[in-house]
Amino acid sequence: MKRVVVTGIGVISPVGTGKSAFWTALLAGKSGIGPVTAFDSTNYAAHIGGEVRDFDSTCHVRQQRPEQMGRASQMAIGAARLAIEDSAIALDSILRRRIGVSMGTTSGEPLFVEHYNDALKQSGDDAVDPQWMALYPCHVIPTHVAMEFNLHGPSIMIPTACAAGNYAIGYAYDLIRTGRADVMLAGGADAFSRIPYMGFARLGAIAPERCQPFDKNRKGMVPGEGSGMLVLEPLDAAVGRGAHVYAEVLGYGVSCDAHHMTAAHPQADGAIRAMTAAMKDSGVGTGDIDYISAHGTGTPTNDRIESLAVRTLFGERAPKVPMSSIKSMLGHTMGAASAIEAAACALALDTGWIPPTINHEEPDPECGLDIVPNQARQTNPRIVLNNAYAFGGNNASLCLGRYA
Amino acid sequence: MTPRIVVTGAGVISPLGAGIEAFADALWSGKSAVAPSTRFPGSTIAEFGDFNPTPWLGNKGVRVLDRGTRFLCVAAQMALYSTGLLQDAASDGDPGLGLVCGTMFGGVHSIAMFDWSGLVEGPSMVSPMEFPNTVINAPAGQAAIKHKLRGVNSTICAGLASGLHAIQYAADFLRFGRARHLMAGGMEEVCDEAALGFSKLGIASPTGCVRPFGMDRDGAAAGEGSALWMLETEETAEAGSMPPWFEVCGFGTANDASPEGAEAAIQQALEETAIGPGEIGCIIASANGSRADALESRALRCVFGHHLETIPVSAPKAAIGEAMGASGAFCAVTAGLALQRQQAPPTAGFIATDSGLRLSSEPQPFQGEYALINAFSCDGNNAALVIRRWKS
Numbered sequence: 001m002k003r004v005v006v007t008g009i010g011v012i013s014p015v016g017t018g019k020s021a022f023w024t025a026l027l028a029g030k031s032g033i034g035p036v037t038a039f040d041s042t043n044y045a046a047h048i049g050g051e052v053r054d055f056d057s058t059c060h061v062r063q064q065r066p067e068q069m070g071r072a073s074q075m076a077i078g079a080a081r082l083a084i085e086d087s088a089i090a091l092d093s094i095l096r097r098r099i100g101v102s103m104g105t106t107s108g109e110p111l112f113v114e115h116y117n118d119a120l121k122q123s124g125d126d127a128v129d130p131q132w133m134a135l136y137p138c139h140v141i142p143t144h145v146a147m148e149f150n151l152h153g154p155s156i157m158i159p160t161a162c163a164a165g166n167y168a169i170g171y172a173y174d175l176i177r178t179g180r181a182d183v184m185l186a187g188g189a190d191a192f193s194r195i196p197y198m199g200f201a202r203l204g205a206i207a208p209e210r211c212q213p214f215d216k217n218r219k220g221m222v223p224g225e226g227s228g229m230l231v232l233e234p235l236d237a238a239v240g241r242g243a244h245v246y247a248e249v250l251g252y253g254v255s256c257d258a259h260h261m262t263a264a265h266p267q268a269d270g271a272i273r274a275m276t277a278a279m280k281d282s283g284v285g286t287g288d289i290d291y292i293s294a295h296g297t298g299t300p301t302n303d304r305i306e307s308l309a310v311r312t313l314f315g316e317r318a319p320k321v322p323m324s325s326i327k328s329m330l331g332h333t334m335g336a337a338s339a340i341e342a343a344a345c346a347l348a349l350d351t352g353w354i355p356p357t358i359n360h361e362e363p364d365p366e367c368g369l370d371i372v373p374n375q376a377r378q379t380n381p382r383i384v385l386n387n388a389y390a391f392g393g394n395n396a397s398l399c400l401g402r403y404a
Numbered sequence: 405m406t407p408r409i410v411v412t413g414a415g416v417i418s419p420l421g422a423g424i425e426a427f428a429d430a431l432w433s434g435k436s437a438v439a440p441s442t443r444f445p446g447s448t449i450a451e452f453g454d455f456n457p458t459p460w461l462g463n464k465g466v467r468v469l470d471r472g473t474r475f476l477c478v479a480a481q482m483a484l485y486s487t488g489l490l491q492d493a494a495s496d497g498d499p500g501l502g503l504v505c506g507t508m509f510g511g512v513h514s515i516a517m518f519d520w521s522g523l524v525e526g527p528s529m530v531s532p533m534e535f536p537n538t539v540i541n542a543p544a545g546q547a548a549i550k551h552k553l554r555g556v557n558s559t560i561c562a563g564l565a566s567g568l569h570a571i572q573y574a575a576d577f578l579r580f581g582r583a584r585h586l587m588a589g590g591m592e593e594v595c596d597e598a599a600l601g602f603s604k605l606g607i608a609s610p611t612g613c614v615r616p617f618g619m620d621r622d623g624a625a626a627g628e629g630s631a632l633w634m635l636e637t638e639e640t641a642e643a644g645s646m647p648p649w650f651e652v653c654g655f656g657t658a659n660d661a662s663p664e665g666a667e668a669a670i671q672q673a674l675e676e677t678a679i680g681p682g683e684i685g686c687i688i689a690s691a692n693g694s695r696a697d698a699l700e701s702r703a704l705r706c707v708f709g710h711h712l713e714t715i716p717v718s719a720p721k722a723a724i725g726e727a728m729g730a731s732g733a734f735c736a737v738t739a740g741l742a743l744q745r746q747q748a749p750p751t752a753g754f755i756a757t758d759s760g761l762r763l764s765s766e767p768q769p770f771q772g773e774y775a776l777i778n779a780f781s782c783d784g785n786n787a788a789l790v791i792r793r794w795k796s
Contacts, residue, residue, distance in 0.1 A: 045527075105540070117520050118523070128600060137561065138510075143783055147661075151659065153658070174576055198518075202530050259549065261545055261546065390541070392548070
C-alpha cells in the first residue's frame with residue numbers, strides 16, 4: 001500500500017477564497033456569517049447564513065461556460081483550480097486516465113430544483129429548462145471538474161450529506177494507496193439554497209445571530225456554502241517532484257447510526273464507531289490524537305452528542321485534547337464542510353497552529369472539553385482527527401498526520 | 405493477498421416484476437416492460453405501476469418513505485432474506501452490515517415537493533417530517549434505519565454508471581476489511597421531475613419502441629426500480645455457509661465523453677481481471693436505444709475485434725428501460741443470471757443491427773466463465789465490470 005499525502009489545498013469559503021485568505025481569517029477568528037442575500041429571507045424563521053460573497057465564476061471556469069453549470073460546480077472548479085495551482089503539480093506530466101475526482105455534497109445543484117419549481121409555478125411544464133436533467137444530478141459536479149482540467153480517471157460523487165467531504169477524501173485515499181489512481185482531486189461543494197435553509201429554519205435549528213458551538217447558550221447552526229478541494233498523491237511521487245507536503249492521510253472510518261434520519265444516536269454509537277474505525281485504519285490510538293476538528297454545528301443536541309462521543313472514547317484524556325469547530329466562523333457549509341475542515345486540519349499540521357471556536361462565552365458542562373475558545377493556539381499537532389456527521393446517520397472520521 | 409469478493413444473494417424490484425425469479429423469467433422470455441405510462445399520460449416508460457411495499461415492509465414507518473426509497477428498502481429486504489442476514493427488529497443490528505446505493509436523481513421528487521410546498525404555502529408551512537427526505541443520501545439512510553444496517557452506508561452518484569460504481573465501492577470496502585457484508589447496487593424512481601427531464605432532453609423514444617443497437621432506434625425509455633447484490637469475501641461466505649454465486653473481478657472506469665472513454669473502461673476491467681477479450685463469455689450492454697449506443701458498439705469492436713463473432717451480447721434496457729442510477733445494477737444482476745444459466749438473455753424486440761454485435765431476440769447459449777457488464781453515459785461517466793462463475 002502506498003502512503004498518501006496532501007500536496008495542494010483550494011478553498012472557496014465564507015471567510016475568503018484561497019488557502020492563505022482562509023487560514024489567516026480562521027486564525028484571526030474572523031466570522032464569515034452575515035445576512036442572507038441569496039434569496040429574500042423575510043418569510044423565513046431565520047435570516048443569517050455563511051455565504052461566499054467574493055466568488056467570481058469567470059475567474060475560475062475557463063474551459064467551459066460558467067452559466068451552463070450550477071454554482072456548486074463553479075465553486076468546485078474554483079477550489080480545484082486553487083488546489084492544483086497550490087500543489088504546483090504538472091498535470092500534463094501524468095496520464096490523464098490516472099487522475100480522478102472524488103467529491104461530496106449535501107444538495108448537489110439545488111438551484112436547478114428552485115428554477116424548475118419557479119418555472120412550473122409561473123408558466124407550467126413548458127417553461128421548465130429542457131436541460132434540467134443534464135444540469136441537476138449531483139454527479140455533474142465532479143464531471144464538470146474533470147472536464148475543466150481534462151481528467152479522465154475515476155470520477156465519483158458521494159453525496160453523504162454533511163459528512164460527504166470526508167467520505168470523498170477517504171475514497172480518494174483508497175484509490176491512490178491501492179494504485180488505482182496517481183492523483184486525486186478530492187473534496188466537497190455545496191451552494192446556498194432556500195431548500196435546506198427552509199428545512200433547517202422550519203426545524204428551528206438556525207441560530208438567530210451567530211454560531212456558538214459547544215457554548216452553554218448555543219442557539220443553533222448557520223447554513224453556509226463553499227467548496228474545499230485537496231490534491232492527493234502518493235508520498236513517493238510528491239517527494240520525487242519536490243512538492244510541499246501539508247499532511248499525510250493516515251486513514252478513515254465510516255459508520256451508520258441506523259437510528260434516526262436527523263437526530264444523532266443518543267449514546268453516540270455511530271460517532272464513536274467512526275472515530276474508532278478511523279484510528280484503527282490509521283494505526284493510532286486515542287493517546288496519539290493531538291487535535292480534533294469537531295463536526296460542531298452549534299445545535300444543542302449535536303454538540304452534546306459529539307462531546308459525549310469524545311469523552312466516552314478518550315476517557316480521562318478527553319479534556320486535554322483540543323477540539324474546535326470552525327463552523328463558528330464559516331457556518332455549516334454542508335457537503336463541503338468536512339472537506340474544508342480537512343483543509344484546515346492539513347494547515348494545522350503544516351503550520352502548528354489550531355483554529356479557535358469563536359463566539360464562546362460560557363462553557364457547557366455537558367460538553368466539558370477544551371474547545372480552543374476564541375483564540376487560535378500554537379500546539380504543533382502531529383496527528384489530528386476530523387469528525388463529520390450527517391443526516392441519514394452517515395458518520396465519517398478522517399485521520400491526518402504531520403509528514404516530517 | 406487481496407480477498408476475493410463474491411456475491412451470495414440479490415434483491416430485485418423491477419418493472420418486470422418483484423423478485424429475482426420474476427425478473428429472470430420475464431427477461432428470458434423476451435418480455436419488455438416498456439409501455440405507455442399509467443402515471444404520466446403520453447409518456448412511454450418502463451414502470452412498476454402501483455407499488456405497494458407493505459407485503460415486504462409492513463405498515464410501520466412506510467408512509468414517510470418516497471417511492472424510490474420504498475424500492476430500495478424492498479430490494480434490501482429481499483437481499484437480506486436470501487442470505488439469512490435479515491436483522492431482528494429487536495436486535496442492535498450488525499455493525500459489519502451495510503449498504504452502498506447508486507442513484508442519479510435520488511429522491512428528487514421529495515426535494516422538489518418540499519421546495520414546492522415552501523413556494524406555494526410559504527417557508528414556514530413546509531413539513532419538518534419531509535425535510536429529511538431532501539438529502540440525496542436519504543434513501544440509503546432510511547433503508548439503514550428500516551433494516552438496522554449499522555455498517556458502511558454510502559450513496560454513489562456517477563450518472564448511468566452509478567450502479568456499477570456502487571458495486572466497485574462496496575467491493576473495495578470489503579477488500580480493505582471496512583465491512584463484512586455489503587449490499588450494493590442502485591435505485592431510481594420515475595417521478596414527475598425525471599419523466600419531464602427525460603422527455604425534454606430529447607432522449608425519449610417518440611415511437612415508444614426501444615431498440616438498443618437497432619438500425620431504426622429512435623430513443624430510450626425511462627425505467628425504475630432497485631437491484632442490489634449481497635457482497636462479501638470468500639472467507640465470510642464460507643464461514644456463513646452461503647454458497648457464492650459468482651465472483652466480482654476487474655473494474656474499469658474512465659471519465660471521458662470521447663469514444664475512447666468506453667473503450668478504456670472495458671480495457672481496464674479486462675486488465676484488472678487479467679484475462680484477454682476472448683475469455684469473455686457474454687456481454688451485458690449499456691445500450692438503451694439512444695444514438696449513444698454507437699459509442700458502445702464502437703468501443704466493443706475496438707476491444708473485442710473478431711471475438712464479437714462468437715460472443716453473445718444482450719441489451720436488457722430493451723426490457724427494463726433506462727433506469728439511470730439503477731441500470732448498472734440491473735445489468736449486473738442480468739450478467740449473474742446469464743452466467744448461472746450459461747445463456748445470454750434475449751434483447752426484447754430485437755430485429756436488426758448494423759453494429760456488428762451478436763444480438764438476438766432469443767436466448768443465446770455460451771461457454772465462458774466470465775461476463776462483462778457495461779455502464780456508459782454520454783456525459784463521460786463510463787464503467788465496466790467483469791464477473792466470473794464461482795470456482796473456489
